Amino acid sequence: MNHLPSITALRCLDASARLGSFTLAGKEMHLTQSAVSHHILTLERDLGIALFIRRRGGLELTPPGRMYWEETLHALLLLQRAGHRVKGASRQHSTVTISVPPSFANLWLMPKIGLFVRDNCDITLNLINRQDSGVTRYGEEDASIELSEGNAAGFVSVRLLSLVYHLYGSSELLARLGVPRPSAARGELKDGTLIELLRSAPLIRTSMNDAWPEWLRLSKLDEFVPPARLTDGPVYAQASLALLAVINGTGVALLPRHAVENHLHGRTVVKLSRLGWPATKAYYLQWSDNIPVTPALRRFAEWAETVAESEAEPSA
Amino acid sequence: MNHLPSITALRCLDASARLGSFTLAGKEMHLTQSAVSHHILTLERDLGIALFIRRRGGLELTPPGRMYWEETLHALLLLQRAGHRVKGASRQHSTVTISVPPSFANLWLMPKIGLFVRDNCDITLNLINRQDSGVTRYGEEDASIELSEGNAAGFVSVRLLSLVYHLYGSSELLARLGVPRPSAARGELKDGTLIELLRSAPLIRTSMNDAWPEWLRLSKLDEFVPPARLTDGPVYAQASLALLAVINGTGVALLPRHAVENHLHGRTVVKLSRLGWPATKAYYLQWSDNIPVTPALRRFAEWAETVAESEAEPSA
DNA sequence: ATTCATGCATTAATTATATTCATGCCTGCA
DNA sequence: TGCAGGCATGAATATAATTAATGCATGAAT
Incomplete structure (x- = not known):
């Protein structure tokens, strides 16, 4: 031994x-x-x-x-x-039910949830997919994950993921428009080509969180882009759909990092500007504070918070 | 996790x-x-x-x-x-055969051997019981354990157990002779009663290693004991038999500590004098040095040496 | 070709953990 | 009582784990 x-x-x-x-x-x-x-x-x-x-x-x-x-x-x-x-022996088998927007589930939660299940085999985790646009109705779920500003009255909130929107486009689109792909090192286009791109390529919007006006103002590019462009062009209900549009070369989009992460390494999708807009909204795990917290929910919340914190570090 | x-x-x-x-x-x-x-x-x-x-x-x-x-x-x-x-994967299953005197096997080896077997499940350990008096014939065994002086020419020796002989008797015998049992603290009789005991109680001898003359000389008691007493009385071939005789109240005997250890706590057997005679002979594991050492034997020898060392410490 | 970015290896320095030492406390026993 | 044996405790110490600061190699980008 x-x-x-x-x-x-x-x-x-x-x-x-x-x-x-x-x-x-x-x-x-x-x-x-x-x-x-x-x-x-x-x-x-x-x-x-x-x-x-x-x-x-x-x-x-x-x-x-x-x-x-x-x-x-x-x-x-x-x-x-x-x-x-x-x-x-004391802690009996228990269940926790969480309602989650599909986009968040696919891109953030599912890749990480395996370890939670493994380490908490006495908890049955029940994930409910909920459309981003859907109204939150506290029904069967113990808690829900939502894109909100947090600190809603009557709720306890745990921030899981802050969103910073960057400008992304596909390599294919750039090639079609004759724009040189930015180097991985520089990570952005030159100002001139960027402006030209914003005037010519379709600006893909997402319905639940349109980042364009804020981002343009922040990057001091709003004067170069005709306001009409912000109301024309395609609108998608989910970030994942907008991403697909980007990949297909439909246009350029402002997307949070976690949505494109999987496609950055393959270089099918490229970041076009270093400037990011930190959205006021973030993904929160939240539950009503007038219902007692079940032990299973407490453990899920603690796990999620830990994972979120550890993931936030590298960007700091 | x-x-x-x-x-x-x-x-x-x-x-x-x-x-x-x-x-x-x-x-x-x-x-x-x-x-x-x-x-x-x-x-x-x-x-x-x-x-x-x-x-x-x-x-x-x-x-x-x-x-x-x-x-x-x-x-x-x-x-x-x-x-x-x-x-x-490389180290194939192997066998080592050791010939052991039964007394040593019963009192020292067997209580410890379980851990070796558990920790070396790729080794088949073959123990051969050999009468203490038997002549060592290197036949099927890879090595043998013997009571000897060590350093025999042509052999490699590893000392497993040094012997120190003490005087032991049973509580029953003492009571029968009207001698007060020594306190566990003092661990010996007063000189007067000790001499009286040595004159009256049978002196049990063992055939392979008679410790009486040496012990009496060392404890300066030889002048009080008639020489005839050392040739009369029972002789036993093995320490374990002598121990049985002591337990039954047949007489007093000089025995090494490991032989009586199991009976000391129950106080059926009592140490009668602090003075011990360190025998020149000891139990050695030894093997012929002109035959290459098998890996299994090497591992057994290393294990035995380690155990022996760790056991020797407390007495130091 | 050169430069950069990424990922693992290496060594010394640091931090954390395991282990001991020196006790104290309790209990059964002479 | 006083002693012996066995476990607990807390501070001191030794050992092991971890980091920091590099180096080295390999692809990718220019």
Whole structure:
């Protein structure tokens, strides 16, 4: 029984294997890439085998590495379950129901929710998809996630995601208009070409949060853009639809970062200006404050807040 | 997956549960009682339950404590197995055969061997019982444990247990002879009663290592005991038989500590004098040095040496 | 070709954690 | 009583984990 690996090292292994990157694993565990690297290297040294093959653009598990990962993960889950059992003797199985706008669910919540489910196997999580435009009716849900200004009277609010709108366009569109694609380094077009673009390309709007007037004023470009352009052109009900329009080269749009994140690396979508408009609205998890908070909701809220905070750091 | 217990804490739990004592658990793990106590207390604090009921003369697992112990132990064994699998891909299953005197096996080796088997599940350990008086013939065994002076030419020797002979008798015998039992604190009889005892009670001898002459000389009592007494009386081939004779009140005997250890706490057997005779012979693990050492033997020898060292400390 | 950005490795420095030391407290026992 | 054995406690210390500051390699962009 001597010389068993440390729990932290095994959690690093799990995170690295799942995320394919020490850097990301470190972020998930609130550690630095260096710490994860150390842990994996000591594991590899102790075991006498290589767990990962380091490749450009991602790690790959070696066959024995994968085997070791699977078996140790099993053990970790066992430990976790053992802990839950003794603690949960009192804490009975419970349910929490959250109503979520589909766009937020797709782009923010779903990629992260797996860990919550895994770490809280005594909670049944019930997500209700709700149209962004829908009216909030507190019915079956314990809480809802909404795009609002927060601090609504009679509600408790936890901010999950602040929105900063940037200007995005597709590579294809730029090529069609003969505009040189901005370098990843500079991250924006020259002022002249930017103005020209705003006069020629359709300005895609979203119905629930039209960022154009504010953004133009902030970037001191409003005088160059005829007001009529802000009322013409397509309008989409959801950010995800606007994104599709951008990808298809329909025009340029102002979108929050999380909506385009997945498409930035592939360079199908490009940021056209460094200037962002921080919206007053943000996504909040909120619930009525005259109904007692269930333990399950409290745990979900605490988890969501933690995740939100840890995600906000890198941008700071 | 947050806040999993540390591996060390779980090993402390296992050892404490098995041995029923933080002190003994500490010894097994080469830690102090304090460290074990700290670990168990943190576990209990984190889990929010009591794992043990502290009683005089031993710990007792609470029902949830037992459940948690069993489940986490399962996880630990899984981790261990995972480690062995990846390492053991190269290291094939192997066998080591050791010939052992029964007395040593019963009193020293068997109580400790369980941990070796558990921690080296890729080794098949083959123990051969050999009469103490038997001649060592290197046949099927890889190594043998013998009572010798060590450093035999042509052999590699690892000292496992030094012998110090003390005088023991049974409470019953003392009562029969009207001698007051020595207090556990003093641990010896007064000189006068001791001499009287040595003149009246049979002096039990062992055939393979008669300690009487040396012990009497060392304790300066030889002049009080008629030489004839050293040749009369029963002789036993093994320490364990001599011990039985002592327990039955047949007489008093000089025995090494490990032979009587199990009976000291129950006070059926009592140490009668502080003076001990350190025998020149000791139990050695030894093997011929002109045959290459198999990896399995090397691991057994290292384990045995470690255990022997850790056991020797308390007496230092 | 050169420069930059990204991701992992490495070493020393720092911080956190584990462990011990020196106690105290309790209980059974002579 | 006084002693011995066993656990708890809190401060001191040793050990291990983590970071910070780099370096090195590899693609991508200019």
